[in-house]
Amino acid sequence: MSDEKPQVLFVCVHNAGRSQMAAGWLTRLGGDRVEVRSAGSEPADRVNPVAVQAMAEVGIDIAAEQPEVLTSDAVRESDVVVTMGCGDACPFFPGKRYEDWALDDPAGQDLDAVRPIRDEIRTRVEALLRSLGVDAG
Template sequence: MRLPRPPPRKVPPVSESKPSVLFVCVHNAGRSQMAAAWLTHLAGDRVEVRSAGSAPAEAVNSAVVEALREVGIDISAETPKVLTVEAVQSSDVVITMGCGDVCPYFPGKRYLDWKLEDPAGQGIDAVRPIRDEIEHRVRGLLADLGVEAGA
């Protein structure tokens, strides 16, 4: 006797799913903060955005805050956050920026390592090109995720 075939499972189209991205650097005071700010700015609420550091600083780098303010993004209220296993587990894409092997690895996650100059201890003139490179990479990430960039 043949059993009836179960109805097909409904899989939501990509446009209905909301990808989540975690940016990780050592101090969560520069590169990862800029990347999270750019992704939030360009994707709005279409992407869940997190950032964290393996050894968080006390505050976000003031030159980073200033560089983003120049392009209309205000992160003055942001604070560095500690990297947790939960943050990695709940993210679809984990992007590391110079944090070495401290990021926990979970199968099924997409890991990218962005090699970027560290803005720590640098002035605004040195931070601007890092900011612009991060914007470029975030726009590419959005295209890979199938999310149209705003702004």
């Protein structure tokens, strides 16, 4: 890992739910001590409105985020790549730290179903920060 702040990339298929919520949590908890990116192998047109609503309940606004396409450069520039159901679509580069988080997809789910996904993502983001030696703010 570089001497600079750690760079984390969250990847899921549509970059509309799980990866956006994870990026929101890491931005909130890691602040300027970590660089946050998210992308999707097949990005959606917009962020899942139920994910936006679930995050708003905890004071994190992801409404203005836009799903981005996953590029090899984004992976290459990251220290940690966290995949969430993107399968083999994520490019692999030796020397990168990869984690695969098995999480339910919030697509098509109601708010009651998305809340536990949101909370599980927070728990995993907190553990990721600890593993990177970054204090959660």
